[in-house]
Amino acid sequence: MLGDAIDFLPCESFEDVFQALASGQADASVVPIENTLHGSVHENYDHLLNFKLPIVAETRVRIVHNLIGRPEATLLKVRTAISHPVALRQCLNFFKSRKRIRAQIDYDTAGSVRRIMKENDPSVAAIASETAAAYYGAKLLKKSIEDDRHNYTRFFLLKRKAPRRAAKKGVPLKTSIVFSTPNKPGTLFRCLSAFALRDINMDKIESRPFRGRMFEYLFYLDFLGSPDEPNCRNAMSHLREMTDFMAVLGCYPQAT
Amino acid sequence: MLGDAIDFLPCESFEDVFQALASGQADASVVPIENTLHGSVHENYDHLLNFKLPIVAETRVRIVHNLIGRPEATLLKVRTAISHPVALRQCLNFFKSRKRIRAQIDYDTAGSVRRIMKENDPSVAAIASETAAAYYGAKLLKKSIEDDRHNYTRFFLLKRKAPRRAAKKGVPLKTSIVFSTPNKPGTLFRCLSAFALRDINMDKIESRPFRGRMFEYLFYLDFLGSPDEPNCRNAMSHLREMTDFMAVLGCYPQAT
Numbered sequence: 153m154l155g156d157a158i159d160f161l162p163c164e165s166f167e168d169v170f171q172a173l174a175s176g177q178a179d180a181s182v183v184p185i186e187n188t189l190h191g192s193v194h195e196n197y198d199h200l201l202n203f204k205l206p207i208v209a210e211t212r213v214r215i216v217h218n219l220i221g222r223p224e225a226t227l228l229k230v231r232t233a234i235s236h237p238v239a240l241r242q243c244l245n246f247f248k249s250r251k252r253i254r255a256q257i258d259y260d261t262a263g264s265v266r267r268i269m270k271e272n273d274p275s276v277a278a279i280a281s282e283t284a285a286a287y288y289g290a291k292l293l294k295k296s297i298e299d300d301r302h303n304y305t306r307f308f309l310l311k312r313k314a315p316r317r318a319a320k321k322g323v324p325l326k327t328s329i330v331f332s333t334p335n336k337p338g339t340l341f342r343c344l345s346a347f348a349l350r351d352i353n354m355d356k357i358e359s360r361p362f363r364g365r366m367f368e369y370l371f372y373l374d375f376l377g378s379p380d381e382p383n384c385r386n387a388m389s390h391l392r393e394m395t396d397f398m399a400v401l402g403c404y405p406q407a408t
Numbered sequence: 409m410l411g412d413a414i415d416f417l418p419c420e421s422f423e424d425v426f427q428a429l430a431s432g433q434a435d436a437s438v439v440p441i442e443n444t445l446h447g448s449v450h451e452n453y454d455h456l457l458n459f460k461l462p463i464v465a466e467t468r469v470r471i472v473h474n475l476i477g478r479p480e481a482t483l484l485k486v487r488t489a490i491s492h493p494v495a496l497r498q499c500l501n502f503f504k505s506r507k508r509i510r511a512q513i514d515y516d517t518a519g520s521v522r523r524i525m526k527e528n529d530p531s532v533a534a535i536a537s538e539t540a541a542a543y544y545g546a547k548l549l550k551k552s553i554e555d556d557r558h559n560y561t562r563f564f565l566l567k568r569k570a571p572r573r574a575a576k577k578g579v580p581l582k583t584s585i586v587f588s589t590p591n592k593p594g595t596l597f598r599c600l601s602a603f604a605l606r607d608i609n610m611d612k613i614e615s616r617p618f619r620g621r622m623f624e625y626l627f628y629l630d631f632l633g634s635p636d637e638p639n640c641r642n643a644m645s646h647l648r649e650m651t652d653f654m655a656v657l658g659c660y661p662q663a664t
Contacts, residue, residue, distance in 0.1 A: 165500055188617070191447030237493060237515065244421055257513050259493065340613065341597070341604030348597030357596065358614045361444070 166196055170203040173310055181205070181310040187215075188304045192358060196308075197330065197372060200401050206314035207328055207402025215303040217243050219294040220265050220285045225274035227293045234258040234267065235279035243279060246297040253277075265290050306407075314402060325378040326355060326406040331391060331398040332362055332370050339394070340371065346390035347375055350383045355406075368396070378403045422452055426459040429566055437461070437566040443471075444560045448614060452564075453586065453628060456657050462570035463584055463658025471559040473499050475550040476521050476541045481530035483549045490514040490523065491535035499535060502553040509533075521546050562663075570658060581634040582611060582662040587647060587654040588618055588626050595650070596627065602646035603631055606639045611662075624652070634659045 161178050163169045172178040183199075186192040200207070217239050221230060232254050233240070233247075240247075240255045247255055258264040264278035265288045277293055278284075285292050333339040340359070347354060355374040362368040377384040379400060392398050417434050419425045428434040439455075442448040456463070473495050477486060488510050489496070489503075496503075496511045503511055514520040520534035521544045533549055534540075541548050589595040596615070603610060611630040618624040633640040635656060648654050 165497065186447065187450075189449075189451045191442065191450050193445075194443075194447050195445045237513075241421065257493075257515060259513060335609070337607045337609040338604040340610065341600045344597045344600065348594040351593045353591070353593040354596065354615075356615050359610075359612050 166193070167199060170199045170205060170310075173205055173312060174203050176312075179311070180208075182307050183310065184305050185210075185308050186306045188302055189300065192372070194360060197360075197370075200308075200310075201330060201399065205310045205312060207308045207404055208311045208315060209309040209404045210306060210326070210407045211309070212304050212306050212407050214301075215242075215298065215305055216281065216296050217261075217279050217298040218282055218285065218292055219246075219277050219297055220268070220280055220290045221277040221293045222268055222272075222274045223289065223291050225277060225291060225293060229275055230277045230293065231275040232256050233277045233279050234264045236260050236264070239279050242298050242300065242303065245299045246294075262287070308402070309404075310402075320405065323405045323408075324376050325403055326374055326376055327378055327384065327403045328356075328372070328374050328401040329388070329391075329398060330370060330372055330401060331395040332368055333395050335369055340369075343371070343391055343394050346387045346394070347373075350387050352377055352384060352387055376406065422449070423455060426455045426461060426566075429461055429568060430459050432568075435567070436464075438563050439566065440561050441466075441564050442562045444558055445556065448616075448628070450616060453616075453626075456564075456566075457586060457655065461566045461568060463564045463660055464567045464571060465565040465660045466562060466582070466663045467565070468560050468562050468663050470557075471498075471554065471561055472537065472552050473517075473535050473554040474538055474541065474548055475502075475533050475553055476524070476536055476546045477533040477549045478524055478528075478530045479545065479547050481533060481547060481549060485531055486533045486549065487531040488512050489533045489535050490520045492516050492520070495535050498555055498559065499553050501555045502550075518543070564658070565660075566658075576661065579661045579664075580632050581659055582630055582632055583634055583640065583659045584612075584628070584630050584657040585644070585647075585654060586626060586628055586657060587651040588624055589651050591625055596625075599627070599647055599650050602643045602650070603629075606643050608633055608640060608643055632662065 161172055163172060166183060169181045169183055173181040183196045184193050185196055219233060230253055234256045235258055237257045239261050247253060261280035262284040265280045265284045268276050268278045269288045269290055333343060353376045355376060358372045360370045362370045379385055379388060417428055419428060422439060425437045425439055429437040439452045440449050441452055475489060486509055490512045491514055493513045495517050503509060517536035518540040521536045521540045524532050524534045525544045525546055589599060609632045611632060614628045616626045618626045635641055
């Protein structure tokens with residue numbers, strides 16, 4: 153993707169990513185929404201609700217950490233590996249088996265590649281993605297040094313306006329909604345009946361205390377189908393009867 | 409708590425925290441399980457399943473970041489603030505309104521207080537908790553500089569053996585379970601019926617793709633009640649009929 157004619161606009165915070173799209177500074181935004189080890193990024197769910205920018209696509213990316221050096225570097229001569237602390241902590245086995253390499257924290261993974269390329273010391277390597285290595289012209293010294301291969305992050309692509317779309321053959325549509333209910337026994341059960349009794353399959357359900365409101369919950373729910381299908385439309389209108397609040401965050405092709 | 413006769417055993421990874429308790433090196437372990445901004449720590453749910461160490465208590469802690477300096481430091485003379493990158497990113501407004509202070513990453517929040525106390529430069533401050541400031545004899549330069557006051561982390565206390573317990577008056581017991589179901593329409597709905605039709609209140613529900621098994625989901629569910637109460641015991645045995653797998657992670661007094 154980095155080879156395409158796309159301009160990137162790095163942002164300091166997730167809120168800035170949403171703001172850049174809302175203000176027209178960016179044409180599209182990409183935000184992480186959940187990770188298999190670290191759970192949902194609730195902050196971005198909050199921004200989805202506040203900014204009302206529709207999700208138009210999802211993707212799942214396996215997080216692979218690589219040891220990346222300067223073009224003249226060799227694995228044997230590396231003494232320091234710099235990266236974001238989360239990346240360093242996800243490569244503990246690598247550091248345990250190579251005592252001569254010291255971990256040192258840096259701001260981010262891709263930025264650590266830029267830094268080793270700027271400075272002139274081949275004994276300092278970075279831990280980052282292959283894409284970052286290719287982008288900065290650095291050398292892949294050791295591939296896939298992460299402890300856990302089941303580390304995936306799901307990202308949403310956001311635009312200012314949702315496209316009209318129909319399901320493509322073999323690629324079902326998925327819809328993300330959020331709703332809130334009072335905290336009473338059986339409330340969620342009744343809410344789910346709107347989908348279960350119409351044979352609509354759910355892909356994600358998660359509860360979260362409603363920020364600033366005691367004893368109320370927000371639910372995130374992804375279901376297979378789109379608001380254009382009559383049974384999904386009926387389920388959503390049934391759900392509205394039972395909830396204090398309901399919003400559609402987007403409808404997009406399910407990632408494979 | 410730091411004043412009590414408790415020995416602390418800092419660990420490099422969450423897995424080490426579980427391992428220390430399992431091996432008898434520690435008498436109890438504390439692990440974060442979810443955060444209002446960053447979601448559930450799935451990694452620790454995995455460890456709860458693998459190590460089978462029971463949850464015996466829960467607590468919710470508001471994350472407050474403070475600017476902490478050496479005893480002779482003053483707010484006006486601070487030029488650098490060091491801390492864990494997540495803490496720094498949660499204080500963006502503070503840095504925006506004080507351009508003279510530069511953020512610089514460090515390994516962790518409490519560790520950054522230890523570092524400023526070791527080094528001899530009053531222009532370098534740390535961002536950490538009041539507890540860390542008190543522990544290292546450092547000075548609170550500015551309280552609560554975090555952007556978001558709705559930042560809470562829920563922690564579990566684990567022991568090797570679950571105590572026998574009865575609900576205390578006014579403090580209901582909560583039970584955390586995990587179960588898996590095949591991904592078919594209506595499965596979760598039927599599972600929740602075990603609780604809803606017995607008027608048992610749920611406090612958390614979250615789905616997660618089952619690691620290494622395609623098209624299967626793990627569900628985390630907290631309900632109010634204990635396996636000693638007949639209706640909860642019946643609900644759990646009803647749930648077992650409908651699931652591929654079910655485990656109790658612990659029963660503990662609900663945090664207020």
